[in-house]
Each structure stands twice: as structure tokens, then as C-alpha cells.
Amino acid sequence: MKQLFPVPHVIGFVSSLLLSLIALVVVKFDLTFASGMTILGVTALVQAGLQLFLFMHVNENEDKRSLMTNIAYALFVGLVTIFGTLFAMLWGYNMI
Amino acid sequence: MKWDEFFVTGEPMIYAAMVSIVLVSVAIVAGLTYFKKWGYLWRNWLTTVDHKKIGVMYIIAALLMLFRGGVDALLMRAQTAVPENGLLDGQHYNEIFTTHGIIMILFMAMPFIIGLMNVVIPLQIGARDVAFPRLNAVSFWLFFFGAMLLNLSFVIGGSPDAGWSAYFPLASTEFSPTVGNNYYSLSLQIAGIGTLMTGINFLVTILKMRAPGMTLMKMPMFTWSILITSVIIIFAFPVLTVALALMMLDRQFGTQFFAMQNGGMDMLWANLFWVWGHPEVYIVILPAFGIYSEIIATFARKNLYGYKSMVISMVAISMLSFLVWVHHFYTMGHGVMVNSVFSITTMAIAIPTGVKIFNWLFTLRKGKITFSTPMLYALAFIPIFTIGGVTGVMLAMASADYQYHNTMFLVAHFHYVLIPGTVFAVIAGYHYWFPKVFGFRLNEKLGKWAFWFIAISFNVTFFPLFILGLNGMTRRMYTYSESTGFGPLNMLSMVGAVGLTIGFLLLVYNIYWSTRYAKRDTTGDPWDGRSLEWSTPSPVPEYNFAKTPVVTKLDAFWFSKKENTPLTDDGDYEPIHMPNNNGQPFIMGVAFFFFGFFMVFSWWIPAIIAGLVVLGTMAYRTFEQDHGHHISVEEIERTEKALRGEQS
Numbered sequence: 001m002k003q004l005f006p007v008p009h010v011i012g013f014v015s016s017l018l019l020s021l022i023a024l025v026v027v028k029f030d031l032t033f034a035s036g037m038t039i040l041g042v043t044a045l046v047q048a049g050l051q052l053f054l055f056m057h058v059n060e061n062e063d064k065r066s067l068m069t070n071i072a073y074a075l076f077v078g079l080v081t082i083f084g085t086l087f088a089m090l091w092g093y094n095m096i
Numbered sequence: 097m098k099w100d101e102f103f104v105t106g107e108p109m110i111y112a113a114m115v116s117i118v119l120v121s122v123a124i125v126a127g128l129t130y131f132k133k134w135g136y137l138w139r140n141w142l143t144t145v146d147h148k149k150i151g152v153m154y155i156i157a158a159l160l161m162l163f164r165g166g167v168d169a170l171l172m173r174a175q176t177a178v179p180e181n182g183l184l185d186g187q188h189y190n191e192i193f194t195t196h197g198i199i200m201i202l203f204m205a206m207p208f209i210i211g212l213m214n215v216v217i218p219l220q221i222g223a224r225d226v227a228f229p230r231l232n233a234v235s236f237w238l239f240f241f242g243a244m245l246l247n248l249s250f251v252i253g254g255s256p257d258a259g260w261s262a263y264f265p266l267a268s269t270e271f272s273p274t275v276g277n278n279y280y281s282l283s284l285q286i287a288g289i290g291t292l293m294t295g296i297n298f299l300v301t302i303l304k305m306r307a308p309g310m311t312l313m314k315m316p317m318f319t320w321s322i323l324i325t326s327v328i329i330i331f332a333f334p335v336l337t338v339a340l341a342l343m344m345l346d347r348q349f350g351t352q353f354f355a356m357q358n359g360g361m362d363m364l365w366a367n368l369f370w371v372w373g374h375p376e377v378y379i380v381i382l383p384a385f386g387i388y389s390e391i392i393a394t395f396a397r398k399n400l401y402g403y404k405s406m407v408i409s410m411v412a413i414s415m416l417s418f419l420v421w422v423h424h425f426y427t428m429g430h431g432v433m434v435n436s437v438f439s440i441t442t443m444a445i446a447i448p449t450g451v452k453i454f455n456w457l458f459t460l461r462k463g464k465i466t467f468s469t470p471m472l473y474a475l476a477f478i479p480i481f482t483i484g485g486v487t488g489v490m491l492a493m494a495s496a497d498y499q500y501h502n503t504m505f506l507v508a509h510f511h512y513v514l515i516p517g518t519v520f521a522v523i524a525g526y527h528y529w530f531p532k533v534f535g536f537r538l539n540e541k542l543g544k545w546a547f548w549f550i551a552i553s554f555n556v557t558f559f560p561l562f563i564l565g566l567n568g569m570t571r572r573m574y575t576y577s578e579s580t581g582f583g584p585l586n587m588l589s590m591v592g593a594v595g596l597t598i599g600f601l602l603l604v605y606n607i608y609w610s611t612r613y614a615k616r617d618t619t620g621d622p623w624d625g626r627s628l629e630w631s632t633p634s635p636v637p638e639y640n641f642a643k644t645p646v647v648t649k650l651d652a653f654w655f656s657k658k659e660n661t662p663l664t665d666d667g668d669y670e671p672i673h674m675p676n677n678n679g680q681p682f683i684m685g686v687a688f689f690f691f692g693f694f695m696v697f698s699w700w701i702p703a704i705i706a707g708l709v710v711l712g713t714m715a716y717r718t719f720e721q722d723h724g725h726h727i728s729v730e731e732i733e734r735t736e737k738a739l740r741g742e743q744s
Contacts, residue, residue, distance in 0.1 A: 066303075077331040080418050081371050088422045089367055092434035 012054030143677040145229035154211030168196035177590035179578040189574035190257040197260025203243040208522040219629035222307025227300040229675040235290040237685025242287025249279040256280040264354035264365040281344040282692040295329030309647035316627040321386025332375035339368035370421035378417040384521030395471035396463025409448030435494035442492035469543035473524035484512030505565025536614040546602035553595025560585035626654040633739035684713040
């Protein structure tokens with residue numbers, strides 16, 4: 001029974017809920033903008049890590065090269081989307 | 097809510113549609129009952145996990161949607177054919193161009209391509225099914241019920257009416273108070289999840305399930321294009337998922353992401369939409385390039401020129417496709433810097449695309465060309481698509497785009513790219529692989545008639561729009577005065593639209609004619625093909641390959657024919673392990689449909705119940721023990737003998 005019980009998944013699920021509750025603090029209490037964003041940023045990063053390791057099993061992959069290609073492409077698309085959006089909608093918007 | 101807010105009322109065309117929907121539904125139910133086909137339908141189609149059958153269902157759904165979207169297009173052309181026309185009012189016209197766009201891109205082009213890849217990819221790589229057959233069925237049913245949900249909108253509640261791009265603030269509850277855009281956010285969400293899973297499924301299938309010896313650089317070009325497309329799907333669709341979720345929250349839960357005040361930003365929707373939307377363009381065009389590569393190589397009877405450069409240019413397109421989205425809203429008012437950057441990236445896409453055009457031309461050079469129906473589409477594609485591509489470079493120049501933006505010039509441009517690019521490709525692919533699935537070819541004479549109708553009428557329909565756009569006719573205007581002088585060219589365009597209709601009707605008539613009279617193909621290889629799918633008998637048995645083929649080079653089947661070397665070893669048959677059919681994906685799709693429908697009207701309690709049913713079907717799958725079944729050696733021998741005759 002012990003081998004059958006999915007411990008990492010349950011840990012992942014419970015911690016995801018906990019992290020969401022912590023993020024809720026930002027709404028429920030009167031925090032400054034900076035501290036609110038810090039809490040959101042940190043919980044989001046931990047959340048992403050949990051997903052990657054406990055649910056998507058990135059560390060269980062034998063083939064390191066395809067894993068790295070995958071992560072590099074994901075980073076490329078993610079960073080382009082985030083910084084491209086900032087560039088188009090904010091920074092470049094006020095530029096002549 | 098009163099009943100006249102629920103049903104769309106006051107429009108004779110809609111009443112006629114309601115009557116026809118009821119009549120067709122009754123006819124289908126009665127027909128199935130009379131011919132006792134319910135069990136057959138359930139066992140062979142609704143519960144199937146066979147990639148070939150799922151592919152066929154995708155293509156049937158796509159053809160139906162082609163006609164739904166085509167009727168929309170005809171109505172639009174009819175409305176604008178003469179000045180001050182009163183056929184449609186402004187609201188109805190808005191709904192029609194919106195649903196035309198959504199249906200043609202998401203519920204026609206995408207499923208047609210996904211259908212072809214379902215049928216072909218496992219056969220082309222020598223596999224017995226996709227990596228996750230059950231997930232494949234889930235993908236299909238989510239797409240199907242997403243599409244049905246959107247199609248329901250024009251009789252119940254009203255269709256989305258803010259354009260297929262649904263820009264905010266127009267799509268907000270303030271300016272679009274009907275439930276139309278709720279349908280938009282929810283039906284696209286449901287279908288989009290299905291597409292995302294298809295992307296994952298085919299990425300894994302192509303990476304993990306190739307026949308022994310088939311390295312990446314020995315894959316057929318269509319398989320390569322689907323590999324790249326799957327990667328783009330996986331990275332682009334999550335953006336749509338998030339954008340649609342934010343849209344739903346804004347419209348139904350009072351958030352302000354895309355509002356014009358309280359820290360919201362209306363143009364952020366346009367931004368997110370096109371971060372997905374531009375890669376989406378390549379999701380529908382890259383498989384088309386793959387289809388053309390297969391067809392041109394087969395009918396020029398030569399190997400593809402510049403295989404490696406084809407692959408590199410596709411990888412380059414997949415990267416560039418994520419770097420150009422701002423060119424859809426150059427006129428938003430951001431600085432010169434932003435427009436310059438995106439202008440350059442956009443023009444850069446013309447380079448790898450140009451490489452591919454030259455590769456096809458060099459493949460044709462000195463080839464022994466057979467002018468079959470699929471080849472005609474491929475040959476027409478090259479010049480027509482080039483016109484679309486070159487006008488695209490014109491639009492890519494940000495300063496010039498201030499002149500072209502949102503005019504009929506743009507409409508002409510993207511139809512010149514998408515119709516020869518995607519529509520010709522799927523029709524060509526459908527003619528090309530039809531004998532593989534059904535065991536007989538479509539009639540060539542009828543096919544060629546349809547081709548000439550479609551290719552000529554397409555130009556008659558859309559070329560005038562370039563001129564109209566340069567003369568200042570904007571897109572999405574439902575009428576115009578006679579003094580504008582737009583009348584004659586619009587009338588010409590209407591004539592072309594009628595020709596296109598005739599072409600597509602011929603296409604469907606060809607299915608009927610060929611089913612009844614066409615000669616059956618006994619070889620499994622009617623076109624003298626090059627890749628592994630043609631080594632199987634037609635129609636393909638459930639298990640695809642009785643023995644897994646071994647590949648040593650590109651175009652393995654072609655060389656095995658020329659050099660008379662077998663594709664498989666001499667060993668005996670072994671029992672084949674296949675997945676079981678299951679009704680869970682269909683039931684999950686139905687539950688998703690009701691969930692989406694209740695959410696559209698903000699009926700929370702029924703929505704929660706339907707949502708729980710969705711979760712229940714997932715839980716059922718989690719705890720289910722299903723180990724598939726084995727096909728015995730005797731049964732394989734019997735099937736192979738029946739399909740191939742005595743020689744095997």
C-alpha cells in the first residue's frame with residue numbers, strides 16, 4: 001500500500017492550496033504595493049517549481065538534451081511574451 | 097429571463113435555421129432508429145480510440161463547418177454586392193462576419209488539419225496508433241462539443257458580434273451586452289483544451305513511436321511539419337487559454353483586466369490574442385507546407401529538393417512566429433521603435449518561406465509531373481500563395497500599414513494566404529489520402545472540374561478586394577452608398593463567391609459519385625507513393641502494420657519498391673496489443689458542452705453540477721483498469737490474407 005500511495009502528488013496538491021491561501025493575504029490585508037507584489041512573485045515561483053518537479057517530473061527524465069531544448073524553448077517563448085508585451089504596451093508606448 | 101431573450105427572434109432567416117435544425121435532428125434520430133444503427137454508431141464511432149476513425153470524424157466535422165462558414169461568407173458577399181442593400185441589418189452582419197472568422201479558422205481549418213494528421217502521421221512513421229489513444233478521443237470530443245456550443249449561439253442567445261478577434265472594449269459587457277461573447281470565451285476554451293492535448297499527443301507520438309531506423313532526418317516532410325506544429329500548439333495555446341479565462345472573468349465575474357479604468361488595459365486583450373493568434377497562423381500553414389511537400393515529391397516523381405533546408409526553414413518559422421504579433425495592431429499608437437522592431441521580424445519571415453517556395457520549384461524542375469487533382473492544387477498554390485505572401489510584406493511595413501490597416505486590402509491578403517495555403521492544402525491532402533482510408537480514389541474528372549471552379553473563382557472573389565481596399569473600403573462595413581463607387585467590384589466578388597460555392601458542391605458530389613461508381617483500389621498504393629503509409633493495404637486494418645517496418649533511408653517505401661527489398665524482416669507475426677474503445681471521452685465531451693452552455697447564461701447551479709460530472713469522468717479514468725486487448729496471430733493472418741490476397 002505504501003508504494004501505491006502517491007506521496008509526491010499529495011504533497012504537491014496540499015502545498016499548491018497552501019500557496020494559494022498565502023497569495024490571498026495580499027487581497028485580504030492592507031499591504032503596500034511592493035510587499036504585495038513580492039508575496040505574489042515568490043509564491044508564483046514556488047508554485048511553478050512544485051508543478052515542474054512534483055507533477056511534471058522534470059527530474060525523472062533520462063534524456064538531458066531534449067529536456068534542455070524543451071526548457072530553453074519554453075523560456076524563449078515565455079520571456080518573449082512577457083518582455084515583448086511590456087515593450088509593446090508600456091515601455092515602447094511612451095517612446096517616440 | 098423571458099423566452100424571447102433566450103431564443104433569437106424577429107429574423108426570418110433564423111426561424112428558417114431553427115426549423116431546419118429541428119428537422120435535421122429528427123431525421124437523424126429517426127434514420128438511426130429505423131436502420132438500427134445506434135449500436136453501430138456507438139461501438140464503431142462514438143467510443144472509438146482508433147486514430148484513423150478519429151481523423152475521419154474530424155474531417156467530416158470540418159467539412160460540415162466549411163459549409164456553415166461558407167453560408168456566412170455567401171451572405172456577407174450577397175449583402176455587400178450592391179450599395180445600400182437591405183438583406184441583413186448591421187447587427188446580423190456583425191454576427192455573421194464574427195462567426196465566419198471563428199468557424200473557418202478554429203472549427204474548419206484546424207480540425208481539417210488535425211484530421212489529416214490523425215489519419216496519416218501514425219501510418220507515416222510506422223506506428224500502430226498515437227501515443228495516447230484515449231487522450232486523442234478526448235481531444236476530438238472537446239473540439240466537437242466546443243464547435244457545437246458556438247453553433248448553438250445563433251439560435252439561442254445570439255452569436256458573438258465583436259469580430260473573430262473580439263477586441264476589448266467592444267467585446268465587454270458594456271458594448272456587447274448579449275451572451276454572444278460568453279459563447280466565444282467558453283466554446284473556444286473547450287475546443288482549445290482539446291487542441292492543446294492534440295499538440296502534446298502528436299509531439300510524443302512523433303518523438304517516441306517512429307519505426308526502428310527512422311531518425312528525425314529520415315522522417316517524411318509532412319511528419320516534420322506536424323512535429324513543428326505540435327511544438328507551436330503547445331507553446332501558443334496556453335496564452336489563448338489564459339486570455340479567454342480573463343475575458344470570461346471580465347464579462348461574467350466583474351474583474352477589470354481589459355477595462356479602460358481601474359488599472360485595466362483594453363489593448364492588453366489584443367496583445368494576448370495575437371501572441372496566440374500569430375503562431376496560430378503558422379499552426380494552420382505549416383502542415384499545409386508539409387502536405388504540399390508530400391504531393392509535389394510524389395507527382396514529380398523526385399525526392400524533395402533541399403530536405404535539410406526545408407527542415408531548418410520550418411524551425412526558423414516556428415521561432416519567428418512568436419516574434420511578430422504586434423504587426424496586427426501597428427496603428428494602436430505605440431512608438432516608432434516598437435513598430436520598427438516588429439516590422440523587421442515580420443519581413444524576416446518571408447526569408448524561410450521563400451526558401452520553401454524555391455525548394456518546391458526545384459523539386460518540380462525536370463520532374464516527370466503527373467497532373468492529378470492533388471497536384472493541381474499544389475501547383476496552383478505556389479503562384480497564388482506568393483501573391484498573398486508579397487502583399488503580406490507590404491502590410492509588414494508599419495508606416496504603409498497605416499494606409500492598409502482594416503481595409504479590404506487586408507481581407508484580400510489573408511484570404512490569399514489562407515485559402516491557397518490551408519484550404520487548397522487540406523483539399524489536396526484529402527484527395528491524396530482518401531484512397532488510403534476508404535480504398536478507392538475520388539473521381540479525377542469531377543475533382544479537376546471542382547479544382548478549376550475553386551481556383552478561378554477564388555481569384556475572381558478576392559482579387560477585387562485588393563483594389564477595393566486601396567480605394568478605401570474598410571472591412572466589416574455592412575453597407576455603403578452608391579457614390580463610393582464600390583458597387584461593381586463587390587458585385588464581381590459576389591460572382592466569384594457563387595463560383596466557389598459550385599466548386600465546393602462539386603467536391604461533395606464527388607464523394608457521392610465515387611462511393612457508388614469508383615473502381616476499388618487493390619494495391620494500397622494508387623499514386624505510386626514514397627512514404628510508409630502507402631505500404632499498408634487500403635483500407636488500413638485496425639492495427640496498421642502487421643509487422644513493424646524497418647527504415648534505412650528517407651522515402652523508405654519508394655526505395656523498397658525500386659530496389660525490391662522488403663520493408664520488414666522475415667519473422668512470423670506476433671500478437672498485437674491494441675487499446676480498447678471507451679465511452680468516457682464522449683460522455684466527458686457532453687458534460688463539457690452542458691457546463692459551457694450553463695456558464696454562458698451564468699446559471700451557476702447547473703454549471704456546477706455539469707462541472708462535477710466532468711470531474712467525475714476524470715476520476716473514473718484515474719481509477720479505471722484498462723489494459724487493452726491483443727489481436728491473435730490467426731486473426732492477423734486472416735485479415736492480411738483478405739486484404740492483400742495470397743502473396744503475403
